[in-house]
Amino acid sequence: MILEGRKLPRMIFSIQPLTSQGDKEIYSLMEKTYEMGTWCFDLPLANHLKSFKELKHFTNDETLIGLCHLGSDRGVSFLGEPLHRFESKVISTIRKDLLPSHLPRNILPPSSAEVFTQKEIDRIAFDPFRFDKALSSFDPKESPFLLVGEKYGDWLLALGRIDLLREMVSRVREKGFIPIFSGQWATFVLPTAKSLDVAAFAIPINKKWSLFDLQQATHLIKKFDKPVISLNPLADGKLLRESEGAFSFLFDELKIYAVIAQIASEEEAREITEVVMKFPSLIPPRKT
Numbered sequence: 001m002i003l004e005g006r007k008l009p010r011m012i013f014s015i016q017p018l019t020s021q022g023d024k025e026i027y028s029l030m031e032k033t034y035e036m037g038t039w040c041f042d043l044p045l046a047n048h049l050k051s052f053k054e055l056k057h058f059t060n061d062e063t064l065i066g067l068c069h070l071g072s073d074r075g076v077s078f079l080g081e082p083l084h085r086f087e088s089k090v091i092s093t094i095r096k097d098l099l100p101s102h103l104p105r106n107i108l109p110p111s112s113a114e115v116f117t118q119k120e121i122d123r124i125a126f127d128p129f130r131f132d133k134a135l136s137s138f139d140p141k142e143s144p145f146l147l148v149g150e151k152y153g154d155w156l157l158a159l160g161r162i163d164l165l166r167e168m169v170s171r172v173r174e175k176g177f178i179p180i181f182s183g184q185w186a187t188f189v190l191p192t193a194k195s196l197d198v199a200a201f202a203i204p205i206n207k208k209w210s211l212f213d214l215q216q217a218t219h220l221i222k223k224f225d226k227p228v229i230s231l232n233p234l235a236d237g238k239l240l241r242e243s244e245g246a247f248s249f250l251f252d253e254l255k256i257y258a259v260i261a262q263i264a265s266e267e268e269a270r271e272i273t274e275v276v277m278k279f280p281s282l283i284p285p286r287k288t
């Protein structure tokens with residue numbers, strides 16, 4: 001598919017090492033899947049990025065790209081302190097006052113008894129110095145697309161601070177990246193974050209589940225007029241042996257633009273690639 005003039009494959013592998021030989025295992029599997037024809041990798045952690053840089057240097061392949069991740073906690077502060085230091089307070093605030101009433105409280109991890117007042121929420125601020133420092137780890141030539149948001153993206157939306165996410169997205173674009181908003185709570189994120197100036201939305205969705213409700217998420221995605229990327233399309237590997245049905249649900253029924261699938265072996269990569277090849281390469285365009 002094409003996002004803002006740049007090509008992105010429908011299948012993007014996220015390598016999950018199974019042993020303590022993390023870095024070596026990541027590089028080895030990255031190299032093997034590259035030899036199979038893979039030219040785009042998900043790079044959620046520093047050791048993934050390190051292995052990717054080594055592979056790109058070794059192959060000297062300019063077409064090889066990665067998808068780096070930048071959590072929105074890296075760009076916000078409260079009273080001059082990074083917001084992640086107040087994570088328990090953020091969680092308790094969302095759990096107490098902002099979580100939709102029909103959702104169970106236990107979807108969020110344990111928290112403190114303290115909550116933010118509205119005045120304190122209003123004082124959460126964009127931290128350009130910390131955000132630019134985090135951004136400097138990435139290169140738009142190696143990773144033209146940047147996944148921004150993650151769990152703190154959802155939490156900032158729940159706190160009503162989408163303005164902070166707009167600041168981050170704008171900064172990402174200024175630095176030459178194409179932003180993709182990555183969220184966890186699919187049925188909350190898609191309608192709430194739709195106005196963000198991003199190329200696509202990446203959310204957990206597969207044939208078995210989606211946060212918070214699979215039926216509602218399915219309905220939203222079918223009507224959504226911006227590209228959607230599936231995170232965890234095989235439900236933590238539970239759908240690996242049913243991958244054709246899993247991808248049919250995503251590509252044929254939901255018209256998902258791309259999937260980011262976790263793999264732990266060359267065999268898994270080969271099996272998934274063979275299945276994805278069965279689906280037409282052209283997907284009807286949507287507004288972006």
